[in-house]
Amino acid sequence: MTNIQTLLRPHIADMPPYHPILPFEVLSEQLGIPADRIIKLDANENPYGPLPQVRAALAELPYAHIYPDPESRLLRAALADYHHVPAENLLAGAGADELIDLVMRVFLNPGDAIINCPPTFGMYPFDADVNNAQTISIPRHSDFSLDIESLELATRKYSPKLLFVTSPNNPDGGLIPRGDLDRLLALPVMVVLDEAYVEFAPPGTSRMREVVERENLIVLRTFSKWAGLAGLRVGFGAFPGWLMPHLWKVKQPYNVSVAASVAARVSLESAGELGEVGARLIAERERMVGLLRAIPWLEVFPSQANFVLCRVKARKAGRDAAQVKAELAREGILIRYFEKPGLRDCVRISVGRGEETDRVVEALVKIGNHGNS
Ligand SMILES: *Cc1c(COP(=O)(O)O)cnc(C)c1O
Numbered sequence: 001m002t003n004i005q006t007l008l009r010p011h012i013a014d015m016p017p018y019h020p021i022l023p024f025e026v027l028s029e030q031l032g033i034p035a036d037r038i039i040k041l042d043a044n045e046n047p048y049g050p051l052p053q054v055r056a057a058l059a060e061l062p063y064a065h066i067y068p069d070p071e072s073r074l075l076r077a078a079l080a081d082y083h084h085v086p087a088e089n090l091l092a093g094a095g096a097d098e099l100i101d102l103v104m105r106v107f108l109n110p111g112d113a114i115i116n117c118p119p120t121f122g123m124y125p126f127d128a129d130v131n132n133a134q135t136i137s138i139p140r141h142s143d144f145s146l147d148i149e150s151l152e153l154a155t156r157k158y159s160p161k162l163l164f165v166t167s168p169n170n171p172d173g174g175l176i177p178r179g180d181l182d183r184l185l186a187l188p189v190m191v192v193l194d195e196a197y198v199e200f201a202p203p204g205t206s207r208m209r210e211v212v213e214r215e216n217l218i219v220l221r222t223f224s225k226w227a228g229l230a231g232l233r234v235g236f237g238a239f240p241g242w243l244m245p246h247l248w249k250v251k252q253p254y255n256v257s258v259a260a261s262v263a264a265r266v267s268l269e270s271a272g273e274l275g276e277v278g279a280r281l282i283a284e285r286e287r288m289v290g291l292l293r294a295i296p297w298l299e300v301f302p303s304q305a306n307f308v309l310c311r312v313k314a315r316k317a318g319r320d321a322a323q324v325k326a327e328l329a330r331e332g333i334l335i336r337y338f339e340k341p342g343l344r345d346c347v348r349i350s351v352g353r354g355e356e357t358d359r360v361v362e363a364l365v366k367i368g369n370h371g372n373s
Contacts, residue, residue, distance in 0.1 A: 011110070011132040018126070033332040039359050041350040042334040044170070044197070044307050046228035048277050048353075050263060054229075057266045063258055070253040075261050076236075078268045085238050089211055091247055092256045092264075096196055096222040096235035101127045103162065103192060103218060103237075106246050108133040113160040117146055119171060119342045121194065124164040136160060139342060144172040144301065144309075148180050155187045163187070166194040168201055171338065171348040173303025175201060185217060192218045196235075197305035199226035199278050200285070205304070211238040218243075223260075225306060226278055227267040234260035281306050285351045291361045292349075297368055306351045314345065317368060321345050328363050335360065 005013070021043070028035040050058070072092040080087040093099040100123050108114070110132040116124045118137055125135040136158050138150045146165065155163065163184060167176040176193075184191050198206045198221070208219040222235035234256060239247060267274060289308055292300045297316035301309045312321040319327070325337035325347055336348040349360060 009132075011129070015129055027329075027334070031330070031332055037332055039333045039352065039356045041307075041352050041356060041360060042336040042348075043230070044225055044305070044350045045230050046225060046277070046281070046306070047356065048280075049228040050232075051228075051267065051270050051273055051277075053270055054227075054263050054266045057262050058259055061259060061262060066258070067254050068256055068258045068261055070251075072256050072261060075256070075264055078265050079236055082268050082271060083208060083238075085209055086212065088244060089238050089241060090236055091239060091244070091251065092234065092236045092261070093251075094233040094235075094255045094257075094260070095224060096194065096220040096237070097123055098233075098255060099220055099235060099237045100124065100164075100192070100194075101130070102247060102251060103190075104128065104131045104133065106243075106250055107161045107190065113158050114162040114164060115151065115154055115158070115160045115189070116164055117151070117166075119144065119338070119340060120164075120166050121170045121196075140169075142342075144169060144174050146176060146180055146184075148183055151184060152187060155189050160189055162192055163189045164192045164194065166196070167205070168197045168303065168305040170197065170305065171307065171336070171343065171346070172301045172309045173197070173305040173307060174301070175205060175304050181207060185214060188216075190216050190218060192220065194220045196220065196222045197225055200282055200306045201304040208238045211240055215240050215242065223264050223267060227264070227274055228277075229260070229263050229267065232260040232263050233257070234264045281351050284354060284357060287354070288349070288351060288357045288361070291357065292364070295361075295364055295368055298364070307348050308351070309346055309348050311346050319367070321347050324364070324367060327367055328360070331363055333360050333363055 024040060025035060028038055075092050076087040076090045079090050104127050108131050113134045113136050114128045115136045115138055117140055119140065128135045136154055138147055138154050141147055165176060168174060193207060195206055211217050211219055219238045224230035285303060289300055292298055292308060292310055297313045299311035312324055314320040322337050325335055328335055
């Protein structure tokens with residue numbers, strides 16, 4: 001028999017292995033620290049989790065044995081009501097992540113280009129690789145703002161089909177100014193605006209309602225961060241009307257589970273309470289920024305999300321960012337380090353409960369004391 005492995009699609013065979021983050025339970029075992037004592041500030045999850053009424057609805061769940069509604073009608077109607085975007089322009093997904101891949105599958109032929117603006121969320125180039133597309137990287141400025149001139153030039157030069165931008169951006173938490181996004185929307189490209197953290201930004205930041213009047217704007221949102229449903233996998237997108245029939249053709253019919261759909265709907269019914277949780281996290285973010293700014297070997301970037309990016313001044317700290325992350329991990333405090341251009345001297349810390357902020361800041365202060373001695 002010929003080598004059966006040559007049947008693989010070459011671009012999949014050539015892809016480097018994916019390195020997922022270690023699950024919580026595995027890390028807890030490796031560190032010898034019980035899971036409930038680990039301070040997990042590495043994935044921007046909401047420390048408060050689902051609201052009590054969401055937990056109650058999940059415990060009751062009468063129809064788990066029946067396939068979910070392929071059109072997520074109830075959820076989309078609730079989203080339309082809450083966000084003032086017509087249900088006809090909304091599609092739910094198993095997290096925003098699923099919708100990133102769905103958009104690519106609808107637009108990209110092998111070899112087509114997307115534009116990515118690193119440092120940013122890693123799933124755009126990941127899904128582009130899976131879809132055998134090229135990723136053109138237009139790096140952000142050193143303050144993490146978008147390089148609009150270069151994006152305009154690259155769009156003319158490479159004719160990309162999709163341009164991915166994130167506001168607030170992960171990992172720095174900065175927003176795209178209105179005028180900058182307007183310039184990108186004037187380009188002949190589909191602009192995919194990822195607003196996974198927009199609930200932590202000032203009111204009025206979202207551009208989602210504009211999908212009805214623009215032909216080239218897609219906005220992605222999620223319940224993972226603000227509603228505390230990361231483990232249930234539910235997000236949604238707002239799309240121009242012309243695109244919807246094509247998305248419906250390609251979407252997996254049962255992509256949003258019964259549990260995810262119920263949890264998302266009950267969360268929306270209690271949006272006021274979620275707003276209070278969000279306000280608590282925003283206040284905690286500002287308190288954390290203040291405490292981190294007092295550490296002389298950190299440069300703290302302003303954030304409009306539920307995380308804060310810090311640059312580690314290695315000479316002052318006596319260790320680099322990777323070592324800071326590793327030292328905290330040994331104490332059961334998990335923060336995020338990225339082995340990526342533009343981020344090798346940074347750590348990202350998610351906003352948790354007040355006592356978690358205190359623990360992480362205390363550990364950083366202790367490190368600094370040792371570094372200077
Ligand atoms: C977390 C995150 C997502 C993923 O959202 P899910 O709904 O959990 O798939 C999307 N975009 C950005 C920028 C994120 O940080």
